[in-house]
Amino acid sequence: MKNTFFFILLSAILSFAAHASIQIYEFEDLEQEQQFKELSSTLRCPKCQNNTIADSNAELAVDIRQKVYEMTKQGKSKQDIVDYMVARYGNFVTYKPPFTLATAILWLGPIFVVMFGFGFIFVRSRKKQALINEDESWNQAKEARLKALLQQDDDGDKQ
Template sequence: MKRGWLIIIAFLFSFNVFAAIDTFQFKDEAQEQQFRQLTEQLRCPKCQNNSIADSNAMIASDMRLKVYELMQQGKTKQQIIDYMVERYGNFVTYEPPLTPATIVLWVLPLLFILGGAGVIVMRSRKRRVHFSDEPESAQLQTAARKAHFWFFAPGAVVLIVVSVGVYLKTSDWKQVRAWQNVTNQTPQLLQRALDPEAEPLNMAEMADLGLGLRTRLQHEPDNIEGWMMLGRIGMVLNNASTATQAFAHAYKLSPTNSNVKLGYAEVLTRSGSLQDNQLGGNLLRELIKTDHTNVRVLSLLAFSAFEQQNYREAIGAWQVMLNVLPANDQRRAVVQRSIEQAQVAQAGMDSTKPESADK
């Protein structure tokens, strides 16, 4: 099984869709404020008592990312809330809409009050009959008991029916059932991912596989290969939070594992956070010390250094790549153009330094 995990991870490493992972960069302050309000108004399905803005759960991170994506698509606040309600149920909002189910919930206390009043009335009548001077016949007692039963029977039936209806309407049983179905399909999805002749997984199936893996990792928290695979799936799905958290967990479990370190470094170097970029660069430099001919590590290090305007380091990494790549490798032309671009940028930076000193 461990070998299977490694094969799947290697398969995911070969994807060519590792575009830069989105970060929460807003068009203006108003959009950022709207994002904060939305995430504070939506409840985390796992934590329940926390909003998705305050929760550190993976599902809350996914929901925050989805809110951001919907905002970038131009969706209104109400459209985003409607999307979340449709996917997670009315429970996801702190202010559930006025529906027949919620109306019933508000009416139930009144029904209980009326039922209690009925009980009091019946008991008072029975007490008066008990203390009556005239003896009561057996027939009257039997009639009173029957009347007592038929008085409460309809109310009890209505209460049971209403309770069941409210549960079916307001509970998340549909989401739970869908989650169970996905969990049951996880072995088949893994088998398809392992089989090179099988039909490749589409994005929806990849998302289902990620959900199934999360469930499995709840029971196998020390499964390093599982966390790595979840991180790769997050990258394929362009889900920055899932990818970062998964690789961070794997790195915490095995900080000396070169594959874990490389995957974590790749996620960090594609982040929009300068702190993440610096940490990713440090991890890549550690990998270079152990294997200075790894083209993939050199490429990521050059990319990271270039993005941080450390052009000399980027040029050095690309030049080492030229020494490693075969003479007929088509990537050499791309690397050479990248070196020229970095040299121009470095020259421009050097030319501005004397002017800054003169000022």
């Protein structure tokens, strides 16, 4: 009885792996297949953040792959398919979003951060150098006064 239950349980667990399927796409010519592969590896899955639609197993990615396949089979150009996806999912669906007012912070933000950082370091080092120079002049004046006091003390001890 235990063996039968064990084998039924093992069969049920192994059947889940068989449920996973691989989608096979057939094309009329090599050019369509290349276009589909290129688009699948350049379009980003909106749900998975940093995965292409070829790498993602999310339902949304499967739907996008299917739509790309259908549009490719219809003879649509690569740019037509990308434009359709951008219109539907926004510029996020491409890995290289165009420079627009909405994406300006993505393109210019790192430059401003680096420039601000170097400017901050430059100003801070200039202030520190000014303080060091000020301290040196103060120390030289203080040292001259100290030497004068010591010479007075030495002169007084000799008499």
